[in-house]
Amino acid sequence: MTALDTPTREAASGPPRTSVLRTELRRGTGPWSGAAVAVTTLVTLYAKAPGWQSRWTDATDMLHIVVGLLLGPLVLAVGCWQGGRDRRNGTRELLGSVPRGPLRRAFLAVAPTALWPVAGYLSAAAVCLLATWPYVDGGRRPFLELVAADAVTLAALGTLGHLVGRLVPWRLTAPLLAVTGYVVFGVAAARTEAAGSWLNPAVEHFYAWDRPVGWFAPAWVVWCAGLALAALLAQAAGTARLRLLALVPLTAAVAAAVPIARLPLDGPWRPDPAAARLVCDGGAPPVCLPAVDRALLPDISAALAPLNERLRGLPGAPTRWVGGPSVGAGETALPSPDLDAVRGELSHPDLYLNSAVQFLFAETCRSEDFSGPEVERLGAIHLAVSEWLAPTPAGYGVPVGPAGQRYLDALRAKSPAAQRDYLARYMAADGCRPEEVPVP
Incomplete structure (x- = not known):
């Protein structure tokens, strides 16, 4: 073995996986989407601080409404724009020429639009919860499981938007998808008496002396993540066997959606005797x-x-x-x-x-x-x-x-x-x- 053999073999083996993911996260609109999500959350909650800064329930409710009505449509549009740009620029064909499996290529492609909004939202949510801390009753805790569930909602919407952009690379698809998401989420949120209304990410809760049931946040994560993962597998899989794999997360999403859809008018919230x-x-x-x-x-x-x-x-x-x-x-x-x-x-x-x-x-x-x-x-x-x-x-x-x-x-x-x-x-x-x- 000569001294020249080592770098040649290292080059052939390709860069480490972490560096590939890091490269994908740095490209496109991903970093900007994270910043936009953080700024939108902080500006909106700052303007309404008197209404939420005294109770954990109010802070969680306000974050949830911001996710459903503002961040959700924004993340859909950003993901759609990124997916459409990949299609228009031929990035998909370029990625298809490298020695990676179709699933790995798909996950790397959607990573910026799925992860950056989550990072921006969690950063802004942490600021809001810290701003609430001095003014709430010390006997209660913030509902962190609901904040995490909302973060999964943004990741799922970013993934779905990216997939829509791949299928329809037209430049106006992104703003149209944002408007559609805003209208659909907003109209559905106003119909709280309708069956399955709590499957909508923008539905609102009102009472400060409530607490969520323990199973709701995990079920919501499975519902949102299952839909996004099923759509990603169905579009990215190159064989019928891999497409059948999409039925697994889809089945899990439907199973999680059933108890959520059957929630009463008050949704997952129940009176908290201590509060x-x-x-x-x-x-x-x-x-x-x-x-x-x-x-x-x-x-x-x-x-x-x-x-x-x-x-x-x-x-x-x-x-x-x-x-x-x-x-x-x-x-x-x-x-x-x-x-x-x-x-x-x-x-x-x-x-x-x-x-x-x-x-x-x-x-x-x-x-x-x-x-x-x-x-x-x-x-x-x-x-x-x-x-x-x-x-x-x-x-x-x-x-x-x-x-x-x-x-x-x-x-x-x-x-x-x-x-x-x-x-x-x-x-x-x-x-x-x-x-x-x-x-x-």
């Missing part, structure tokens, strides 16, 4: 919130204090203010603090107080003919009393109107004793019988 457990202050009447919102209890108690003072001793006054899912008979429901809570603090106590008054006087009337002049008069009185007890902050709510303003002026002109007497009569009246409600 929904009521925490009360020592006031009279008590103010109680779910444990997940206990950081807001001092602010909400202070916001309700003036109203409780005016209602004390009157018939129909709240015996206990309760927020969350467990409002019992005889208790008064509190409005959700979602729109007013920012990083564990109540940002608009006056607006929250106004909403609490609306909840206090809310009536559920079953009459089919609940209309006419008496009902209009009742609505004007209701607005006047609510505005008198808790004035609406500027820029919020609806105007009381001319009739409501007359009633409001009459209330303000009364003496304190007459005001209290009228409020007692108003609260004792049946709100579903407009003729019984007294005029100020």
Whole structure:
């Protein structure tokens, strides 16, 4: 053996597999797609930080919606563009000339569009979760399994987009695929009552005191990854035997989709007893919130204090203010603090107080003919009393109107004793019988 033989054999053996994957990841739109996914996620969540930065559930839900409505169509389009460019530039034929198996060539080709969006999303999600950490209850944990499932969703969509681009290399296929994905995901997300709605990556969840069932995230991973892998094997396989191999992930995807499609309206979320457990202050009447919102209890108690003072001793006054899912008979429901809570603090106590008054006087009337002049008069009185007890902050709510303003002026002109007497009569009246409600 001569000294010249060694480099010749090394060249013949080809570069290491890691260097081949590294080369593939560096080419094309892959790195740019990862950066676009990270920037889109961070910008979107930064703009809506007050709505998610106080609870793990809200942070996870917001990340999920960003994946379904924004990142999903974006990754589809980027993958489609990359796949179409490979077809237009003849990259497929070039890869077919090297001594690699068809499956290896296929996996290397889709690696940039599958892996870079995942890297960008996980980086942005880590930033968002770290930004949430200081403001949440320490007894709970972030739902990392759902974040990982959303990352698999992006990898699957990138792979499917790449395969569509290979089949249809037309340059306008990518933007059309993005628009189609946005419309399909968005329309399906609005139909939460439809069968199989939770198979859609953009469907939304609302309640902060829930937790996901343990099997959902693994089933979702199998559902998304199985579809993408089946499509990749079916397109890349060069023989009928390899095409039959695609039936394995396809069968697994269908099997995982069945329990997801049969989920109820609340989807995989179930009440978390620890998060929904009521925490009360020592006031009279008590103010109680779910444990997940206990950081807001001092602010909400202070916001309700003036109203409780005016209602004390009157018939129909709240015996206990309760927020969350467990409002019992005889208790008064509190409005959700979602729109007013920012990083564990109540940002608009006056607006929250106004909403609490609306909840206090809310009536559920079953009459089919609940209309006419008496009902209009009742609505004007209701607005006047609510505005008198808790004035609406500027820029919020609806105007009381001319009739409501007359009633409001009459209330303000009364003496304190007459005001209290009228409020007692108003609260004792049946709100579903407009003729019984007294005029100020």
